[in-house]
Each structure stands twice: as C-alpha cells, then as structure tokens.
Amino acid sequence: MPAAPLIAYDHVGKSFARGAERVVAVDDVSLEVIEGEFLAIVGGSGSGKTTLLRLANRLIEADHGTIMVEGEDVRAVDAVALRRRIGYVFQSGALFPHISVAGNIGITPKLLGWQASEIAARVGELLELIRLDGTHRDRLPHELSGGQRQRVGVARALAARPRIVLMDEPFGALDPLTRDALGEDYRALHDKLRLTTVMITHDMAEALLLADRIAVMHGGKLLALGTPAELSGSSDSYVAELLRTPRRQAERLNALLPRGGAA
Amino acid sequence: MSFLTDARWGEALTHLNDYLGNHVRVSVTALALGLIVSLPLAIAARNRPLFRNALLGLASIVQTVPGLALLALFYPLLLALASVTISWFGFGFSAFGFLPAVLALALYSMLPVLRNTITGLNGVDPALLEAAQGVGMTPRQSLFTVELPLALPVIMAGIRTSAVWVIGTATLSTPIGQTSLGNYIFAGLQTQNWVFVLFGCLAAAVLALAVDQLLALIENGLRRQSRARTALGGIGVAALIVATLLPTLARSPSSYIVGAKTFAEQYVLSALIAERLRAAGFSASSREGLGSSVIFEALAANDIDVYVDYSGTLWLNQFHRTDTPPRDQLLRELKNILAKQDITLFGELGFENAYALVMPRKRADALGIHSIADLAAHAATMSIAGDYEFFSRPEWAALKSAYGLSFRAQRTMQPDFMYAAVASGEVDVIAGYTSDGLIAKYDLVVLDDPKHAIPPYDAIVLLAPKRAHDAALQAAIKPLLGRVDIADMREANLRASGNDAASSPDAVARWLWEKIEKR
Numbered sequence: 001m002p003a004a005p006l007i008a009y010d011h012v013g014k015s016f017a018r019g020a021e022r023v024v025a026v027d028d029v030s031l032e033v034i035e036g037e038f039l040a041i042v043g044g045s046g047s048g049k050t051t052l053l054r055l056a057n058r059l060i061e062a063d064h065g066t067i068m069v070e071g072e073d074v075r076a077v078d079a080v081a082l083r084r085r086i087g088y089v090f091q092s093g094a095l096f097p098h099i100s101v102a103g104n105i106g107i108t109p110k111l112l113g114w115q116a117s118e119i120a121a122r123v124g125e126l127l128e129l130i131r132l133d134g135t136h137r138d139r140l141p142h143e144l145s146g147g148q149r150q151r152v153g154v155a156r157a158l159a160a161r162p163r164i165v166l167m168d169e170p171f172g173a174l175d176p177l178t179r180d181a182l183g184e185d186y187r188a189l190h191d192k193l194r195l196t197t198v199m200i201t202h203d204m205a206e207a208l209l210l211a212d213r214i215a216v217m218h219g220g221k222l223l224a225l226g227t228p229a230e231l232s233g234s235s236d237s238y239v240a241e242l243l244r245t246p247r248r249q250a251e252r253l254n255a256l257l258p259r260g261g262a263a
Numbered sequence: 264m265s266f267l268t269d270a271r272w273g274e275a276l277t278h279l280n281d282y283l284g285n286h287v288r289v290s291v292t293a294l295a296l297g298l299i300v301s302l303p304l305a306i307a308a309r310n311r312p313l314f315r316n317a318l319l320g321l322a323s324i325v326q327t328v329p330g331l332a333l334l335a336l337f338y339p340l341l342l343a344l345a346s347v348t349i350s351w352f353g354f355g356f357s358a359f360g361f362l363p364a365v366l367a368l369a370l371y372s373m374l375p376v377l378r379n380t381i382t383g384l385n386g387v388d389p390a391l392l393e394a395a396q397g398v399g400m401t402p403r404q405s406l407f408t409v410e411l412p413l414a415l416p417v418i419m420a421g422i423r424t425s426a427v428w429v430i431g432t433a434t435l436s437t438p439i440g441q442t443s444l445g446n447y448i449f450a451g452l453q454t455q456n457w458v459f460v461l462f463g464c465l466a467a468a469v470l471a472l473a474v475d476q477l478l479a480l481i482e483n484g485l486r487r488q489s490r491a492r493t494a495l496g497g498i499g500v501a502a503l504i505v506a507t508l509l510p511t512l513a514r515s516p517s518s519y520i521v522g523a524k525t526f527a528e529q530y531v532l533s534a535l536i537a538e539r540l541r542a543a544g545f546s547a548s549s550r551e552g553l554g555s556s557v558i559f560e561a562l563a564a565n566d567i568d569v570y571v572d573y574s575g576t577l578w579l580n581q582f583h584r585t586d587t588p589p590r591d592q593l594l595r596e597l598k599n600i601l602a603k604q605d606i607t608l609f610g611e612l613g614f615e616n617a618y619a620l621v622m623p624r625k626r627a628d629a630l631g632i633h634s635i636a637d638l639a640a641h642a643a644t645m646s647i648a649g650d651y652e653f654f655s656r657p658e659w660a661a662l663k664s665a666y667g668l669s670f671r672a673q674r675t676m677q678p679d680f681m682y683a684a685v686a687s688g689e690v691d692v693i694a695g696y697t698s699d700g701l702i703a704k705y706d707l708v709v710l711d712d713p714k715h716a717i718p719p720y721d722a723i724v725l726l727a728p729k730r731a732h733d734a735a736l737q738a739a740i741k742p743l744l745g746r747v748d749i750a751d752m753r754e755a756n757l758r759a760s761g762n763d764a765a766s767s768p769d770a771v772a773r774w775l776w777e778k779i780e781k782r
Binding site: 057059080081083084088090091092094095096097098099107108111112156 | 390391393394395396397398399400401404408409412413486488
C-alpha cells in the first residue's frame with residue numbers, strides 16, 4: 001500500500017466577502033495527496049482550485065476543516081516556515097524583476113540562512129537541472145524568454161529541496177511547443193527528485209498527460225478524483241464533458257495524421 | 264561689462280562660505296528629518312486607506328501655507344513651547360533661527376515623499392507580493408527586498424522634488440533668524456543691491472541642481488545595483504556637508520551678535536554697531552533680515568545681543584499701547600516696561616524714523632498742502648500707498664480718525680518701490696518713513712502732523728538681558744548715542760539704496776561713522 005498522505009484536506013471550507021455577499025470558494029472538500037504522486041486539480045475559473053492550492057501553504061487561511069502537511073496541522077506551524085519548505089511555482093513565473101536569475105533561484109535558501117557558497121553551488125545545480133546554461137546566471141528576468149523565465153520559476157521552487165511542490169497554472173501563458181516541453185521536463189524532475197506535486201490547470205489534456213491522478217473542482221466542490229482511467233468511468237456529466245474535448249481532439253488528430261506520416 | 268566687473272560680486276563672494284554653509288546645513292537637516300518621519304509614515308499608511316487619506320490631506324494643507332508664513336508660524340509656536348519646558352522641566356531652548364527653520368522646512372518636505380512613497384509601494388505588481396509571500400518572506404523581508412526596491416524610482420523622484428523645494432524655501436528662513444542664501448536676497452532687495460539678489464538666486468539654484476544630481480546618482484546606483492554610483496552620490500552629499508561645516512567650525516564664534524530688521528537703515532545701523540564693537544577689539548557679526556516681532560523676542564531670549572528699534576514701534580506693536588504721551592514721557596515709560604523684561608533701553612541714536620505721509624513737493628505746493636489737515640480736503644480724489652503692514656497698524660487708524668482721512672484707493676507696496684511710485688504720480692500720497700533718503704532724492708515733502716496722531720519713533724539701542732551689565736559693550740556703543748542726526752541718516756539711507764559698490768551696508772556704515780566721529 002502506498003505511503004501515508006503528505007497533504008490531507010479534511011472537510012475544508014473557505015468563503016470570501018464580495019461586497020455584501022459571501023462567496024463560497026471551497027465547499028467542504030476532503031482530499032489526500034499521497035507521497036510521490038503528481039496530482040492535477042482541474043476546473044474552470046471560479047471553481048475554487050487556486051484557493052484550494054493556497055490553503056496548503058497558508059497563503060490563504062481556511063475557515064473550517066483541517067489541513068495536514070507532512071503529518072502536521074498547518075495551523076500549528078509558523079506560516080512563513082511552512083512556505084519555506086514547500087515549493088511554489090506561480091503563474092507566468094512571477095520572478096522578482098530587479099533580482100538576477102541566480103538571486104531569484106537562491107531566494108528561499110537565503111531566507112533560510114544558507115551560506116553564500118552553499119547557495120551558489122545549489123544555484124549551479126538547479127541551472128543544470130532546468131537545462132539553462134551558466135551564462136544566464138547574472139541576467140535579469142526581462143532578458144529571458146517566457147519559457148526560460150518559467151524554468152527559473154521551477155528552479156526557485158525547488159531550491160530549498162522541498163518534498164512538496166505546488167504549481168499554479170505554471171505553463172498556461174506559454175506557447176504550445178514550449179509548454180509541452182516544459183511539462184515533460186517537469187514530470188521527469190518530479191520522478192527523479194521523488195517530489196509530491198499538486199498542479200492546477202484548466203486544461204484537461206495537460207492534466208491527463210502529466211498527472212497520476214486528477215481532481216475535478218466545480219463551484220467549490222470536489223466533483224471527482226481518480227486516475228485518467230477511473231475518471232473516464234465517472235457518471236458525472238461535468239467530468240464527462242471535460243473529458244470529451246481531449247478525446248475528440250485525439251480521435252480527429254489520429255484520423256488527420258495517420259501513423260507512418262511525417263510524425 | 265561693468266555689471267560683471269562690479270565690485271559687489273566680490274563682496275557677495277566673501278559671505279558665500281557663511282551663507283551657503285548655513286543654507287546647506289539647515290536644508291539637509293530638514294530634509295533628513297522629513298525623510299525620517301515621512302518614510303515610516305508612508306509605509307505604515309500604504310494599506311490603510313483612512314490613515315493614508317488623512318495623512319496626504321494634512322500634508323497637502325501644509326503645502327498650501329506659503330513658505331514664509333509657515334516659517335514665521337513656527338517661531339511663536341516654539342517660543343511658547345520653550346516657555347512651557349522652562350516652567351515644567353527647568354530648561355529652555357532657542358526658538359530662534361535653526362530650530363524653527365528645520366521644523367518648518369521638514370514639514371514642508373513631507374508631501375512629495377509621502378505621496379510618492381505610497382504611490383510607489385501601491386504600484387508594485389500584486390503577483391510579486393504573492394510571490395514574495397510564497398517563497399517564504401516575512402512582511403518585513405517582502406518590504407525591504409521586493410517592495411521598496413521596486414518602488415525606489417518613484418520614491419526617489421519624490422525625495423528629489425522635496426530636496427529642491429526645501430533648498431528653495433530655505434531662502435525664506437532668513438527673517439526668523441536662520442542665516443541662509445536668503446540673506447543675499449533679503450539684503451539685496453532692501454538695499455536695491457541687485458547683484459546680491461542675483462547672486463543669492465544663482466547660488467540657491469546651483470545648490471538645488473547639485474543636490475538633485477547627487478540624488479539622481481544615488482538612485483541610479485541603487486537601481487542598477489552599482490555600489491560605485493551609490494557610494495559616489497553618498498560621498499558627494501557627505502562632502503557637501505563637510506565642506507560647508509569646516510570653515511564655520513574653523514572660525515571662532517562671534518562674541519557679539521547684532522540684529523537687524525528687514526530694511527536698509529537697519530542693515531546700515533547693525534553694520535555700524537558691529538563695526539564699533541570690532542574697533543573695540545571684539546568679534547561681532549550681524550544677524551540680518553529678522554522680522555519685527557522675531558527680533559524683539561530674539562533679544563529677550565538672549566539670541567542676539569543688541570539691535571536698534573524705534574520707540575513708537577515697541578509702544579504700539581509690542582506693548583499695544585493706545586495712548587500717545589509726549590516724547591520724553593513715552594521714552595521714560597518704555598524704559599521701565601522694557602526693564603521688567605530685563606531689556607536695557609541703552610539710549611537714543613538721535614534721529615526718528617516715523618511713519619509720515621509724503622507727497623511730491625511741487626504737487627503739494629500747487630495744491631497748498633502743508634499738513635495732513637490740509638490733505639484731508641483733497642483725500643477723496645487721491646490714492647495712497649503704504650508698506651505691507653501700514654494699513655493694519657494703529658497709526659493708520661489714528662490718522663484716519665484724527666483728520667477724517669478717506670482716500671479714493673489704497674494700495675500695498677514694497678517700500679523700495681513706493682517712493683518712485685509717488686514721484687511718478689502712480690499714487691498721490693505714500694506712507695513713507697521720515698529717515699528715508701529717497702525723500703530728498705525724489706524731491707518729496709513730509710506733511711506735518713499738527714495733531715500728533717503718529718507717536719514719536721526715536722531710534723533706540725536695546726541690549727539683551729545678559730548684556731545689561733556688560734560695561735565693555737556699552738562703552739563701545741556709547742559714542743553713537745545722540746550723534747546720528749536725521750540728515751546724516753537720510754543721506755546714509757540714500758547711499759545704501761544706491762546701486763554700486765559704495766552702497767553696501769558696511770561701506771555706508773563707515774561713511775556714517777566718519778560723519779559721527781567729526782562731531
């Protein structure tokens with residue numbers, strides 16, 4: 001049987017004030033992320049997927065329910081310390097524009113008080129890992145391409161050797177080729193470093209291709225959770241609709257691009 | 264070319280160390296104080312809309328107060344505060360010069376720094392704030408490593424704006440007793456020494472530009488993370504302060520300080536007294552361009568040692584008396600009142616500088632006007648001009664009620680321009696000063712005051728409380744008492760208003776002393 005869950009949501013709820021009314025973003029969600037697994041959370045905008053992700057490192061605090069990370073209740077842990085041991089990859093990178101590539105990558109180790117030499121060595125390792133050559137080290141983020149920036153974003157998340165990485169639509173703003181390559185590369189890193197990854201995406205195809213299991217969020221509720229094969233057997237109409245698009249695309253592509261052709 | 268080779272440029276240059284040094288010190292201190300207060304306030308207020316709006320509103324209101332008024336307001340405020348600390352804690356402080364100037368200028372510097380710091384910080388991309396939090400920064404680390412560096416260009420623009428404002432406005436600290444480049448401007452304006460005015464303006468402009476460029480260098484260095492640039496800019500600012508500090512420290516402090524109000528006669532008389540003190544072997548310096556109420560309080564507080572005031576001014580303005588006793592009685596009573604404040608009325612110089620109604624001699628003769636009583640019949644068709652305070656002074660009220668004066672129009676003018684205005688017919692009558700040299704120059708006539716509506720204005724020498732028993736000082740000034748007559752003073756004032764090198768207060772004071780010495 002697989003190891004104990006590394007992240008566990010237990011009847012978690014969160015609502016926000018929007019004007020006079022309260023909007024329920026996460027509605028009584030229970031979910032376990034097993035150590036070493038790659039979980040994708042799929043849902044439309046307003047489905048509560050981003051809120052659910054941020055509850056895990058306390059960028060947002062839950063109203064009720066319990067969230068356990070690495071066996072500890074997150075409320076019992078200092079929020080800042082918690083964030084330093086969980087990697088987080090932001091949408092379109094969110095690199096600090098006034099800080100060099102090396103400075104961005106090394107930021108969490110620096111906050112943790114690592115030695116300068118230790119940080120420098122770690123930055124070197126990570127640049128190699130994300131396949132960016134050393135000449136980029138002292139550049140500023142605006143001198144990089146979109147794909148390079150997001151690679152640096154991944155390296156920044158991995159710098160302090162976290163066991164858990166949270167990703168918020170990390171590849172959403174990239175062109176399809178870069179996006180595909182980066183997704184594959186990250187999945188390889190996930191396996192190599194034995195990470196536990198939770199990735200948000202609105203793209204079901206991306207989720208199916210990269211993740212071990214997929215959680216489907218809709219209107220703040222967890223509609224379905226399972227492997228691609230398990231999801232395809234779901235009776236839920238929204239899940240079926242989400243799966244229909246990639247399936248139909250795959251069929252049409254198969255018909256249009258017969259095997260033995262240019263690909 | 265004669266303008267450029269004018270000897271007064273050289274004379275202006277001799278004061279540069281003193282004036283520029285004081286100007287830099289007061290500006291830099293005020294700016295530093297303003298930053299120390301504004302930056303934390305702006306940081307605290309940035310995410311609190313109510314506090315932020317209140318703060319910016321308050322700073323905007325301060326900004327709408329004219330610089331001169333703001334500076335002038337701080338003087339009585341500190342004076343009151345000083346008397347409170349004396350009675351409560353047993354110590355006082357000087358409310359004169361440096362302190363009120365620094366406080367007022369610091370307040371003045373706040374708006375651009377507050378506004379730009381808040382705007383800059385609020386302009387940081389929220390995604391980056393989330394990222395800072397996400398990588399594990401505390402709010403403090405986020406502020407210092409992400410928010411402030413990203414807001415820096417906007418913040419520095421605010422600091423540069425406020426530096427230029429403060430350096431410009433600091434020229435207005437002269438009337439409250441802080442020596443500054445404004446000394447050139449105030450003295451120049453009063454004695455019609457345009458070389459001084461121009462010199463003061465140029466020096467202030469060059470200083471403002473220099474500081475602005477040094478701050479730009481620091482900003483540039485910080486933004487490009489170039490330590491060399493930042494250090495260079497920092498060294499520049501530090502060097503500026505040190506350079507202005509050294510000559511002042513090297514010079515021994517003056518043992519006597521002679522005060523002067525804001526008009527030419529006062530500049531000449533303070534130069535005359537300082538000259539006498541130096542001749543007696545003391546070191547003495549003038550503190551010029553002081554406001555009328557500031558100078559009296561400064562003397563009472565021992566901030567200056569000696570100055571010349573006028574009996575009527577003290578009688579009416581300082582002590583708010585409404586009766587007008589005969590000359591001798593007024594002087595006697597004044598002496599007693601002053602003694603209660605430990606101020607010594609040392610004696611009269613021998614001339615009066617009273618307000619008087621003045622008009623062109625030819626016009627007065629043609630209309631048969633010899634006294635104010637004669638004037639009253641023509642006043643309804645005439646216009647009158649006075650200095651900034653005349654129409655709100657009790658003399659004006661007294662004149663109006665004594666003679667039933669009612670003019671068609673009244674205008675307020677810079678005293679130096681008033682005489683030319685009446686001579687050219689732009690106004691019909693002016694409220695001039697009896698000792699003014701321009702009366703003779705423009706062939707004007709002083710109208711008699713048969714009802715004695717205007718009290719006597721004898722020039723009197725006042726000594727600070729701590730100089731009450733200073734025999735050496737008193738011996739040095741004694742030769743002046745009763746020996747400055749009105750004709751000499753008019754001539755001296757006329758010379759001082761001239762537009763050449765011989766018109767500097769020092770040169771005129773020497774000329775005046777030669778006249779006095781012969782008596």
